[in-house]
Amino acid sequence: xxxxxxxxxxxxxxxxxxxxxxxxxxxxxxxxxxxxxxxxxxxxxxxxxxxxxxxxxxxxxxxxxxxxxxxxxxxxxxxxx
Numbered sequence: 001x002x003x004x005x006x007x008x009x010x011x012x013x014x015x016x017x018x019x020x021x022x023x024x025x026x027x028x029x030x031x032x033x034x035x036x037x038x039x040x041x042x043x044x045x046x047x048x049x050x051x052x053x054x055x056x057x058x059x060x061x062x063x064x065x066x067x068x069x070x071x072x073x074x075x076x077x078x079x080x081x
Contacts, residue, residue, distance in 0.1 A: 008036035015066040023059040
């Protein structure tokens with residue numbers, strides 16, 4: 001599990017609408033807060049890795065907001081012996 005913190009350092013509130021990933025090997029919790037106040041409002045999500053294949057796995061999480069999309073890259077390598 002990896003915790004990802006989203007911090008709003010802008011002068012306007014940040015509204016978080018949705019979160020989606022590009023693979024089924026990663027999933028995340030939901031936002032703890034959907035509206036982040038200006039200048040330091042923050043929330044976090046947990047990203048979980050559920051390997052289904054060996055080797056390198058990449059995913060991009062897309063966070064849709066009132067200011068457009070933000071992207072978070074995830075990369076894991078799994079090797080079974």
